[in-house]
Amino acid sequence: MIESTQAAYAYPLLIKHLLHTPLAHAPDQEIVYRGDTRLTYRTMSERIARLAHGLGRHGAKMGSAVAVMDWDSHRYLECYFAVPMMGAVLQTVNVRLSPAEIAYTINHAGAQILLVHTDFLPVVEAIRDQLETVCAFIRIDDEGSEAVAHSIPFADDYETMLAASAPVYDFPDFDENTRATTFYTTGTTGLPKGVYFSHRQLVLHTITGMAALASPVSGQRFHRGDVYMPITPMFHVHAWGMPYIATVLGVKQVYPGRYLPDRLVGLVRDEGVTFSHCVGTILHMLLDCPEAKTVDLSKWKVVIGGGALPHGLARAALDRGIDIFAGYGMSETGPLLTLAQLKPGSETLDADEQVRLRCKTGLPLPLVDLRIADEEGADVAHDGKASGEVIVRAPWLTQGYLKNPEASDQLWEGGHLHTQDIANIDGQGYLQIVDRMKDVIKSGGEWVSSLAIESLISLHPGVSEAAVIGISDAKWGERPVALVVLKPDFALTVSEDDIRNHVLAFSTTGQISKYAVPQVVKIVERLEKTSVGKLNKKRLREQFA
Template sequence: MGYYNYNLTVDKLLDYGATVYPNREIVYKDRRRYTFSLFRERVESLSSSLEKIGVKPGDKVAVVDWDTDVYMSAYYAVPSIGAVLHTVNVRYPPEVMLKTVLHAEDKWVIIRDEFVPLLEKGKNFLNGIKGVITYSDEKEKVKTSFPTYDFWELQESGEKLPPHEIKEDMQATVFYTSGTTGDPKGVWFTHRDLVLHSMSVALTTSKPPLRSSQDDTFMILVPMFHVHQWGFPYVTMLVGSNYVLPGRYDPAMEIELMRKEHVTFSAMVPTILFMILSHPNAMKYSDVFKGWKVMIGGAALPTGLAYSARKMGINIAVGYGMSETAPVLTVAYYNSLVEGLSEDEKFVQQIKTGIPIPLAQVRVVDENGRDVPRDEKTVGEIVARSPWLTRSYYKDPERTERLWKDSWLHTGDLAVVDKYGYIRIVDRDKDAIKSGGEFIPSLILEDVISTHPKVGEIAIVGVKDEKWGERPVAFIVPKGEVKEDEIREFLMKKVEEGKLQKWWIPDKFVFVKELPRTSTNKIDKKILRSMA
């Protein structure tokens, strides 16, 4: 027989977690809970049943669901038989959801009962679907006009599979970016990509300030349809942490789950953190927040929100990545240059974009591809290499070529680098405001405005201006009563302190009850630009 070529595949992660941490738990709301050992048995049974009904290696299997135990099962069961998991964005308009299913060439669908009517509406276009696997939380049968299988029956009737010899270079997942410009783009990843990414994230989050460990309970408030939920459904098996799944997001329910399940570690976009901390019930649970470790990504963390969280005893570190990068590239953990700084100085570093995680090469370069100086002033574009980046946009060679210009993945994010090597994003290329031939870094401007005590949320967009080309407009969700003059006076003080340029101050301030969101809970600046 000789040497065995060990492939890095997703099933190995599950096997490790169930073997080493068999009594750790996966919890779905107040409905169902499984030990890692039982979860592995259920996944193996589901995988066996999927093969029996005809799911073959390479088949795309769409999942249309909230963050549930069913989704978690699919994360492992589908790739483990060589099929490809397509995590469908349920926040897309129905027409766009249908487009992604067609573009991915899905053959099977695992779907929650409440989404079945959407599938039925698109039936005339879905001739390639071989079968639909339905479920309800109450385990009642769900009727559809497609060839239908019940998820619970499949999960309970399958047999233990013999070891599958799937290869690490086989495609494991596909999903579609949030489509901030044009139609969503498909990105895909192999088993090897996911395993290496998970190992790197697990190692990084174990470092200070987050210090995740097997003593933690994870509740990740990133949708499971979005970039592998930042990899944490796989990371939890490596770390041995309990894993709480909240279903459809609701701040009051999330806070109560935190209390009941003793949640100690979460990841989310800033908007979700803002919604939790500003919820009327939040102060009743102040003890729950003390010591809570939170990894923030997906959008810039406003300094005002960061310090509000710190006052409540929440320990924050920022992470960065994008759909094309699986997603994590950087986390603001401590390198050897900042370990000796004061706690206040360390916190400033924690809320920057961060430093590369293991096996990721991340640079900030000028237009000639040269690294910018570490002066925290010179702006460049973030480019990256790592063993888990998407190789191409699915069936889109033209945009792939632009993505991989000069053999570096180009993020389109503009950033500076400080003397410690920490990156700080100052703008998104497409969001940058060019006024009088000079760029106004909207994220820096938003960051300063966020520190005003009467500002809840803030977003800056550029609008056309005959004289200057573009000028900034600020959209603010206020805390209580606040007038435009108060904000202007506050910003003029920041100009005097040298934190802003006077010409950066927005020409107009618009006060709104809430800011529009994308499907992944980021602030939707496309809509704000049209409003402005």
């Protein structure tokens, strides 16, 4: 053990310390909301102090839970800091869950204060009598929001509360292992499960994510010259932790409010956005919106997560000049585990090989101990073929599920966090997720990756989106079924047989097994998604069984 001088400061890893650098380097840098509201880091620091004072007047204290229901905004960013810096716990409420699930998560987290945007008043009005722990409601409003009839006894208004508070707050030191945040997974079975993260974990995730994103020679980078805009909801896994990273770097930040395609593309253009992250379905929607047709996207870097990055989408983005690459993580992992960044020398590779690498699940971040284990827990070969479950250790992984010891034990069986993702690792160290355990298809005695088939289908010029699911088959055990959404211009010219023959061509060249060719292809108008935009394969299996 080292010896400490009596007066030495131990410097706990607390979220408040993330503000030191931007206030020293870039106090006048802009933080923009919807293109209308403009703050600086200096102003934000004062608003964080005012928010802490206001929440304190309404009963927030060490260990209190404060829940937030808002669009992506400067206010949400202020809550990311003020609430945990007080020693309270920030609950980021998934506003896309059902009203019953929202009520369950607020009660389960024990939230005592609820900050709610007026757009969500109908939901809160419907569940108000079910909320068991909330003692104070605080209204969030935007200029132009429509008035909604309600009976919620608001204790305060967000901006009024800040205006009545002092711009300086003495945020205390406390144990860095204090819980800072709680949010709920959006699984397709059972009730949502709460995950939680400490100050130490979030600070380490921030530092490591910053280092990983700064490491490439060129491309797939995030640095002080960037302009950041999230297109992953701030209620979902800390918006992948990127608002904390952006704040430490002191970059210009742009928060779009509600996700409207034309507004998002307009903000990229008007505010000079250069770095974003989202699920593939959102980027696909943005590329297809009318506003995007004339906007220069060649300075935009986009990380795709929450599901595989299909080769077709990657090509479409690269054709527009977007520096696109994949990332991987889970609610339970805070979330960042890997990034599909190109290694030095990759610029000499042909376009197809670069696309393949950008669509890989990626290389582990520093401090991430990632293994591929077989059913006995032994490591499999790193040959790009042998598959097993991804199990991980890192200093920022949730240590369990809130108030759910049985599920926590399963998550951490054997001392590694079990992702339930099936993957392989190639000779260069790139991870490739093959499928979720629950989604992998076994046909004719062979394992078939639904993700691989979806990616091949996405290469057809007429395909907008695709999902591959397994259905029971008396002869083969299971068989893959492809559900395909066509681009409008191809709706009358592309048939189900065309899609099947497109995949069959990859089988005849040996790229995939014949068992992977969907015997059934169904053209559909839309695909079911989860609350965070992922394909809801459980629902699709039920729908098309």
